[in-house]
Amino acid sequence: NENENENENENENENENEQFNILFHSFQLETNDFSSIFSLISLKDYLHTNPFNSDIISKFLKSLYKQINFIIERKYSISFIDISDIMVIDNDKFLFCNFEKLIQINNKKQITLTQTYDKRNMFIPPELMKNDIIPFSIPYTSFYYSLGSIIIYCLQYHYKHDNIDNKQLSSYEILQQHKYNKFYFTINNFLNIEPSKRFFILF
Numbered sequence: 001n002e003n004e005n006e007n008e009n010e011n012e013n014e015n016e017n018e019q020f021n022i023l024f025h026s027f028q029l030e031t032n033d034f035s036s037i038f039s040l041i042s043l044k045d046y047l048h049t050n051p052f053n054s055d056i057i058s059k060f061l062k063s064l065y066k067q068i069n070f071i072i073e074r075k076y077s078i079s080f081i082d083i084s085d086i087m088v089i090d091n092d093k094f095l096f097c098n099f100e101k102l103i104q105i106n107n108k109k110q111i112t113l114t115q116t117y118d119k120r121n122m123f124i125p126p127e128l129m130k131n132d133i134i135p136f137s138i139p140y141t142s143f144y145y146s147l148g149s150i151i152i153y154c155l156q157y158h159y160k161h162d163n164i165d166n167k168q169l170s171s172y173e174i175l176q177q178h179k180y181n182k183f184y185f186t187i188n189n190f191l192n193i194e195p196s197k198r199f200f201i202l203f
Contacts, residue, residue, distance in 0.1 A: 019076070019102040026070045030063060030093045043086040043094070043150075050091065052154040057183050063094040064147065065202055076102045077111045077140035080124045083150050110137045123149045127195055144198040148190030 050056065064086075071077070078101050085098040103111040114135045117128065125145035127138055152171045155178070159169055169177075171191075178184050182203040192198045 015104075016099070019099040022071060022074050022076055023097070023099040023102060026067045027095055029066045029070060030089060030095060038090045039088075041088050042084060043088055043154075044083050046088040046091070047154060047157050052151075052158050054178070054181050054183070056092075057151060057181075059092050060094045060151070061183055061186060061202060064096060065200055067096060068200060071102065072105070072140070075105045077105050078143040078146075079103055079111065079113055079117070080121070080128060080143050081146035081150065082121055082123050083153065086150070105140045106137075108137075109140055111140050111142075112137045122153070125195060126193065139196040139198075141198045142195040144190040144200060145192075145195070147200075148187050151187055151190075 068078075078096065080101070081096060082098075085096055085101065087095050087097045089095065103113070105111055112135050113128075116134055117124065119129055123146045125138075125142050127142060128136075149171075152174055155174045156169060156171075159174065175184065175187060178187075185203055186201060189197075189199055189201065
């Protein structure tokens with residue numbers, strides 16, 4: 001039993017090292033010289049002082065598109081993304097920064113969640129909300145729903161603060177305001193109710 005436990009711990013450590021290394025190398029797609037970074041803040045703090053407009057959404061999507069493709073090419077995906085998992089570099093580069101949420105993709109193109117998660121989190125995909133068991137397997141594209149939800153949240157945040165009436169628009173109403181922007185279809189794809197039909201494409 002002791003040997004089995006030691007082997008399990010070694011495997012967990014190896015996986016964590018691999019996850020960390022993959023995420024660290026994915027950062028270098030945006031910056032090779034970390035000493036040249038002028039500012040590093042969370043996305044939530046960034047929202048307090050910066051408008052989340054069309055230009056920022058394009059930068060957000062381009063940054064994460066490169067990083068997520070890098071991760072998936074190495075046969076890993078993400079369980080789900082919370083707004084606290086995203087950092088902003090120099091006000092125009094966005095990075096997913098939580099290596100603990102990287103999970104290996106199996107031969108069925110799924111990932112298996114083995115740890116509990118908070119169902120109260122507003123960014124988790126609906127299939128995780130409905131689930132009551134662990135371990136639980138989902139398509140590796142499931143987490144794209146989180147990205148769509150985060151973008152909607154950021155748009156709602158600024159709409160609420162930019163309008164005197166303080167009116168809260170629904171996700172649908174917010175999205176409709178941007179239906180002539182090229183990222184509209186990307187966000188719609190993220191929010192597909194079928195996780196296997198979610199994908200990340202830049203228009």
